[in-house]
Amino acid sequence: MKLVTAVVKPFKLDEVKVAVKAVGVTGLTVGQVRGFGHTGGHIEIYRGKEYEFDFVDKIQIEVIVTDEMVEEVIDAIVAAARTDTVGDGIAWVTDVEHVIRIRTNERGPKAL
Amino acid sequence: MLDAASNIPYPSWLNPADNTWQIVAATLVGLMSLPGIAVLYGGLVRKKWIVNTMMMTFSAFSLTLLVWMLWGYNMAFGPLAHFGPTGSFWSGFVGHFTPLATASSEQGQAVSGANTLIPFHFSTATLAYFQFVFAAITPILFLGALVGRIKFKAWLLIVPLWITLVYCVNAALLWGGGFFAQKGAVDYSGGYVIHLSAGVAAFVGAWIVGPRRWQDRENAFPSNLMMVAVGAGILWLGWNGFNGGDPFYAGADMASAVLNTNVATAAGLLTWMFWDMFLSRQKKPTFLGAINGMICGLVAITPSAGWVNGVGAILVGLIASTVVWFAWTYLSRCRPFSKVDDALGVVYTHGFAGLTGGLLVGLLADPAMTEYGVKGAHYKGIGAFFVRGWFFGHSLHQLWEQFLAAAWIICWTAVGTFLIFHFVKFVLGGLRESEETLREGDIAIHEEEAFPEPTFGEPVLTPSHTHPDNV
Numbered sequence: 230m231k232l233v234t235a236v237v238k239p240f241k242l243d244e245v246k247v248a249v250k251a252v253g254v255t256g257l258t259v260g261q262v263r264g265f266g267h268t269g270g271h272i273e274i275y276r277g278k279e280y281e282f283d284f285v286d287k288i289q290i291e292v293i294v295t296d297e298m299v300e301e302v303i304d305a306i307v308a309a310a311r312t313d314t315v316g317d318g319i320a321w322v323t324d325v326e327h328v329i330r331i332r333t334n335e336r337g338p339k340a341l
Numbered sequence: 342m343l344d345a346a347s348n349i350p351y352p353s354w355l356n357p358a359d360n361t362w363q364i365v366a367a368t369l370v371g372l373m374s375l376p377g378i379a380v381l382y383g384g385l386v387r388k389k390w391i392v393n394t395m396m397m398t399f400s401a402f403s404l405t406l407l408v409w410m411l412w413g414y415n416m417a418f419g420p421l422a423h424f425g426p427t428g429s430f431w432s433g434f435v436g437h438f439t440p441l442a443t444a445s446s447e448q449g450q451a452v453s454g455a456n457t458l459i460p461f462h463f464s465t466a467t468l469a470y471f472q473f474v475f476a477a478i479t480p481i482l483f484l485g486a487l488v489g490r491i492k493f494k495a496w497l498l499i500v501p502l503w504i505t506l507v508y509c510v511n512a513a514l515l516w517g518g519g520f521f522a523q524k525g526a527v528d529y530s531g532g533y534v535i536h537l538s539a540g541v542a543a544f545v546g547a548w549i550v551g552p553r554r555w556q557d558r559e560n561a562f563p564s565n566l567m568m569v570a571v572g573a574g575i576l577w578l579g580w581n582g583f584n585g586g587d588p589f590y591a592g593a594d595m596a597s598a599v600l601n602t603n604v605a606t607a608a609g610l611l612t613w614m615f616w617d618m619f620l621s622r623q624k625k626p627t628f629l630g631a632i633n634g635m636i637c638g639l640v641a642i643t644p645s646a647g648w649v650n651g652v653g654a655i656l657v658g659l660i661a662s663t664v665v666w667f668a669w670t671y672l673s674r675c676r677p678f679s680k681v682d683d684a685l686g687v688v689y690t691h692g693f694a695g696l697t698g699g700l701l702v703g704l705l706a707d708p709a710m711t712e713y714g715v716k717g718a719h720y721k722g723i724g725a726f727f728v729r730g731w732f733f734g735h736s737l738h739q740l741w742e743q744f745l746a747a748a749w750i751i752c753w754t755a756v757g758t759f760l761i762f763h764f765v766k767f768v769l770g771g772l773r774e775s776e777e778t779l780r781e782g783d784i785a786i787h788e789e790e791a792f793p794e795p796t797f798g799e800p801v802l803t804p805s806h807t808h809p810d811n812v
Contacts (some may be wrong), residue, residue: 253464274623274625274627275562275563275564275627275629276385276563276627276629276630276686277621277627277630277632277670278561279623280560280561280562299510
């Protein structure tokens with residue numbers, strides 16, 4: 230099994246959710262995060278003075294999938310989260326050793 | 342029912358409508374401080390200074406009221422102490438250092454040099470409370486220059502000293518029938534006594550206390566713009582009491598003062614917004630800019646609210662907002678302004694706006710705008726009061742009187758503030774919180790924060806909970 234993590238623009242969350250559900254993902258976890266990439270931060274103006282905000286608001290999406298589904302899920306996320314402008318974010322894939330469903334104590338892919 | 346109502350034993354001098362309006366107006370002005378300025382300033386400071394800022398606002402309000410009852414009211418509005426021959430400056434300098442605390446002094450008819458044209462139709466308690474809320478907001482306004490480093494204990498000493506030595510003297514001289522009032526300088530509701538004075542005290546005070554930590558200045562973004570909106574809205578509408586209360590009668594002049602106040606404020610807000618959109622570096626209409634313009638309009642119409650006509654009110658808002666916008670944008674880069682850390686810019690929105698408004702009285706006051714009566718219906722044959730500006734009388738006399746009064750307010754406030762701050766610095770061994778405290782902010786000073794975030798979840802029983810002492 231694999232963990233797919235994607236950091237995307239906040240207003241893209243719903244599109245990503247719909248896209249990954251369409252390819253068969255049954256659950257995902259999101260969090261509000263802040264960070265910077267090549268773009269750097271942004272400027273805000275308060276009372277005539279400019280302030281640099283180094284960290285930009287993003288949504289981090291985590292979804293665990295079976296090995297066969299990985300490419301399909303990545304394609305879905307990229308297609309949904311892409312705006313072709315700077316700051317679209319990144320995604321990465323890591324190995325998952327075990328998955329346990331807490332209510333039933335089921336293990337492995339059937340716990341997803 | 343009608344019989345019962347008409348038999349309520351009002352004293353013959355008391356008019357229930359005037360008495361009611363005066364207390365309502367006073368309450369509106371009180372709301373401008375609590376919670377108006379508390380949340381406006383709380384929203385403008387960094388998150389770590391919200392509690393400290395609000396606490397200083399509420400404590401200043403309380404301190405001023407006790408000072409007011411014990412000696413402040415009689416110093417500012419009681420009979421003058423006549424330190425010199427009649428008509429001289431020292432004769433009209435300040436009132437007596439006596440308390441306002443007996444039954445008869447609260448419930449008797451208000452008498453004050455503040456108005457010698459018509460007897461007041463309400464009691465001394467009404468006048469004292471109305472004048473108190475004006476006194477209270479003045480140090481609360483210049484608090485905006487000092488937030489983020491001033492020692493809390495220093496603030497508790499500065500407020501009573503400043504009210505006594507600076508505010509009471511200025512109020513007696515301009516409002517209590519003192520020297521400048523006798524000379525003919527006018528200040529409808531406090532463009533000088535409150536706003537110009539607060540602006541000067543802000544500048545001098547911030548200079549003596551020294552700047553905030555550079556880290557706090559670099560990260561000085563506001564904590565909450567929605568709270569700024571709440572505070573600013575209360576300020577605007579509260580100003581209906583500020584200027585509407587100062588004729589002291591619920592008449593036509595009161596209503597025109599309220600309308601003019603709102604007109605100047607709208608003009609001031611829009612003027613700042615347009616300068617932001619077309620002249621600022623970023624060309625963006627900013628909310629906090631609009632609020633600055635709103636305050637400029639409110640402050641600048643304060644010295645003239647009932648004495649200018651509608652066109653005059655628009656001009657007051659437009660001119661004051663423009664003057665302050667340019668001062669805020671350009672003058673702030675020049676010495677000495679660039680060297681003094683006036684945290685929330687009080688010297689601009691109150692000092693410059695108050696001065697501009699006070700001088701504009703000398704130009705724009707329309708003699709057809711009458712106070713205490715309308716044409717042909719004066720009180721017992723006494724002519725209505727009005728002010729004649731240059732545009733209506735081809736005389737610069739009023740402008741000259743306004744200028745002299747402004748010069749006095751600036752000098753007395755600057756010297757008084759300088760001496761008081763240095764005295765408190767000497768007594769407490771400093772005016773600033775320690776460097777460690779300044780890093781931490783609210784929690785270090787008050788053990789409180791504006792948005793407490795306890796740990797997630799629910800507490801579980803631990804052995805100490807089951808101990809007999811704790812059950």
